[in-house]
Amino acid sequence: MKKINIFINGFGRIGRHCAKILSKDDAVSIVGINDLYEKEQMLHLFSYDSIYGEANPNLLKNTQFFTQKDPQNLPLEDLDIDILLQCSGVFLDTPSNMIYLKKGVKKVIISAPATDDTPVYIMGINEKSYQNQPIISASSCSANAIIPLLTLVDQSLGINGVFVSMIHSYTADQNLLDVKHPSRDLRRSRSATQNILPLYSTASYAVSKVMPNLKDKILATSIRIPLSHCTFYDITIKTKKNTNTNTLHDLLKHNPLTILNTTQEKLVSTDFIANPHSAIVDLNFTKVLEDNLLKITAWQDNEYAYAKRLVELAKHIFNA
DSSP: OOEEEEEOOSSHHHHHHHHHHHHOTTTTEEEEEEEESHHHHHHHHEEETTTTTTTTTTGGGTTTEEEOSSSGGGOOTOOOEEEEEOOOSSSOOOHHHHHHHHTTOOOEESSSSSSSSSSSSOOTTTTGGGOOSSEEEEEHHHHHHHHHHHHHHHHOOOOOEEEEEEEEEOOTBBSSSOOOOOSSSSSGSSTTTTOEEEEOTTTTHHHHHHGGGGGSSSSEEEEEESSSEEEEEEEEEEESSOHHHHHHHHHTTTSSTTEEEOOOOOOGGGTTTTOOEEEEEEEOOOEEEEETEEEEEEETTTHHHHHHHHHHHHHHHHHH
């Protein structure tokens, strides 16, 4: 059986997680990796991670490395690329990814919310409706956690409105110290290691792309905290139908989505490092108040779990 030839454009946190997952899959060959720093450092960061530990660099011994900013300069034509994982954070719409198709890449998955009408697919939710589009988006890590939970509630109870607060680890685009930041949000210029930074999140937009019935009915904030791993979601939902806590727990515990899990253990963030689920509902804080006001809390390793979904989506569209 032919291996799936995958190229990773952007070897940051998500790109490296994808490489670690893919490199252990006999059905896949990572034919190339491209980023704007030298191969020696790419291999070092693949091999050693302050959160996830060590990986064997020999897993990438057959992979070609490139350091090209302009995709025009990437010699992709001879690599027979089935899927390009667009993990650069730069090429976020269909037009900017067309160059890869012109160079022989068969399909591209953007590992972020697209800024245009590029089709969005979330594993466990709508991947079966994939229509063989050559360029798609896997949306964001937070959308992959939130959408499955909201889908279950919406299908069972209906949703009138949603507030999402993400207690989110800091990310690579934040500053270690107070210094200028390209964002217009002045809070992003402040030190990620010393402050709690309340930010508006793209999750509202990302969710409405997959669940258009929630457009203008969802507001999401990302509360960045001085922690390097995992996210805790605190979701408040006003439903159309009444329910109670026991029924809500049953809905979340006995759902058909393998990407979700629940726990009643009193766990903390480090307990979820490298957990593959899109969301792990913490039933201890998941309650119903006055029949139709729900609070759902959930954990996610926002890097590793998202990379797992990205890899699964790549394999799905290859076989579709």
